Amino acid sequence: MFRVPRVWERELTPAQTGGKIHMTVENIEAGLIDFKMLAAQTQQKMTASYTKGQTLGTTRAKAKAVAKKALTKRK
Numbered sequence: 001m002f003r004v005p006r007v008w009e010r011e012l013t014p015a016q017t018g019g020k021i022h023m024t025v026e027n028i029e030a031g032l033i034d035f036k037m038l039a040a041q042t043q044q045k046m047t048a049s050y051t052k053g054q055t056l057g058t059t060r061a062k063a064k065a066v067a068k069k070a071l072t073k074r075k
Contacts, residue, residue, distance in 0.1 A: 021032050 021027055023033065027033050
């Protein structure tokens with residue numbers, strides 16, 4: 001057996017260990033949750049989702065236009 005240094009005995013928060021901090025009343029009261037960071041992450045996700053949808057919509061519209069154009073040329 002060996003003796004554990006006091007530095008190792010203290011409990012690390014999930015942010016220090018790389019884990020996820022859960023949204024609980026205790027964590028909010030302790031100040032472990034940064035709402036500005038959460039809002040920025042949410043905004044980034046929503047923007048990425050929006051641009052992905054816009055890109056998907058424009059590529060589908062272009063494909064329909066090309067297909068429609070090909071059908072009219074055959075006649």
